[in-house]
Amino acid sequence: MLNGINLTLLIGPAVPVPAPQAVMDALHSIQVNSGGGRSGFQLSFSVSKKSLLLTTLLPVGYFDPMLTRVIIMATINGLPNVLMDGIVTRQEMSPSSEPGQSKLTITGEDLSVLMDVVELKRPFPGMDDTLQMLTILTPYAAFGIVPLVMPSLFLDFMSPTEGWESQDSTDLAHIQKLTTRNGYVFYLEPGPLPGQSLAYFGPNIRLPVPQPALNVNMDVHTNVESLSFSLNGLAKEVMIVTIMDPITHKIPIPIPIPNISIFQPPLGARPTPPAKIRFADNVANKRVATVLKETVGLLMKGSANAITGNGSLDVLRYGRVLRSRMLVGVRGAGLAYDGLYYVDTVTHNIKHGEYKQSFTLSRDGLIANTPRVLP
Template identity: 25%
Template sequence: MAWGTVIVAGGARADDLMGLALAEVHEQVGKPTTFYLRYPVERDANGDLFPLKEPRLAPGAEIAVFQRGAAFNDCLVKGYVFSHQIRLVHGVEGSTVEVIGADSTILMDRETKITQWADNTSDSDAVSSILGSYGLTPDVQSTNTRHMENKRTLIQHDTDLNFIQMLARRNGYLFWVRADELLAETAYFKPPALDAVTDAPLLRINLDNPNMRTFEISWDVERPTSVIAAAYDGAAKTTIDGSGVVPPTTFAGDEPLSSIVGGPRSTSVIAAVADAGDLTGRAAGVLNDSSWFVQATCTVSAEEVGAVIHAYSLVNVHGAGTRFSGSYFVAAVRHVMNSDAHLMTLTLVRNGWKP
């Protein structure tokens, strides 16, 4: 059995589906969360191969993967099965099946839609409306731009998932879905939160009681720190100026990239937009995406950290020197649960460092 892993199938605890050889959950910013459940293949009482025809692992079956320990009861993912990878060995012993699925966002990526949104609709209005149709609780931060019929209406010609992700990039936002311990799902559409909360998981190295054995850091400053943004208002016959874009927020006390590098490092945003707010929002999104110039990776144990770490959250790092200690944004987590431990391989990013 995978360490601390509990499987919930169709909303009910499934003790007979917990004989896992391995469970993995992959979280990454901008992508659906996926799960991989490896089962041994065995002969059942009828001589057939279990669990190859198990209805609770069939196409579209709902699965939730929980991780339970002394300090946490966490739903890693709630999603739907979309694939099996089967390896059969003659005589059956040693045969395996890997059950693969993804979170609820895959439901939003099945149908391309052509929609002209109503007059005076904002990006956040459109997102909230879409999320409601999937039964998700929206946690949506308002956007400034409103799309007017006498200027430029908001038109969708893609799947709901791709459309929302496009709107997120335009505004410097992120979009993701997470289920709580009661399997209630919340969909988030908002900028990355960089408020360094004191109760964020603490990762320690070069100190007493370390929970990291290695911490690999890289940085790359060859990226834009400013944006030239312009558009043309065909109705008013004037140029829309997108200058004065606010640079990305850093963690408290961090020096931003623009202060670290010298000389101009600019990119451009030329787009058909409704107004200056729309243009500056897109420019801010470009700067936000390019600002994460520090990246770090490490592997830690959920038991040693005392918490399950998720993408889109924060961690605090101690013992990495004055420059690289501090808060990091979690860009990706690969959870691996085997018979001995729950290991988390983290990709952490930062858009500044301590002077």
């Protein structure tokens, strides 16, 4: 695709295989979104009336939704990067009278979409949240999904003689229920090899090893095309949780929950003060263990980072793929905004001879709390 950058596209119903040459020749662009709750991709093809995609591949079901698996991998300087491992969910055909303007668009999502298609009713007797997650994820090992489930900080489950929790929804809906009450996150990370994915259920922890710095306004050392920052003074709030005293169960005890994540400490030396106060609902009548778990979950869910950044870069100039859910340094933005940031989302935009990324960053606090960042 580019000097030092190669693109690999695998497509198939069960075990994806390299796409045929006709598909690669018709490929116009690829877009991959990662970093949110569910990642997605879009393949755009330029087709003609006699294109193999229209005359043969589409009629035989080559891109059938919910049956076709797609793996997208970019190899940069010999290092493979699996960008997406997902399932096709939608087809769009846009014929045109203009030569070369007819487009076939294939849209899909990561493998978590398979967890959201069948509603199940099953009990979980004697199982806490960790065992429930492992039970749900076990069947998906057939798709190369390896679970990484972090245990809850507070053990809270009922004895089978008292009752048990049941699932009456899709697997993904029940997983989201578990993540909400624990303050955890759940996502699928493709790789490190094609056909493998990591299913992470745990605190929203960013890898501590930062990626090479994003340089802006540094002349020949600049490696981004654009980068801007904004500070929202209304982003942070303090939550008040009210519980009843454990002895009489009649005296309300307010507990303030600071807007600081215990797993995502502020990356700025001067944190932004909270501007709002909010009271939690429906906790007064719950068991103490349940309230403690939900309260710690609020601490782990992560603070609302007041500073956000948006930018774009050329991968060839940056020298590697910028990954979401990790740290990255910023240089050249000035004393207030230089330093480390969390990479929230990344969008890969790939065309013939071009590989660019747009990204969003976040952190709380002005002025870097580290003397230097990784160049």
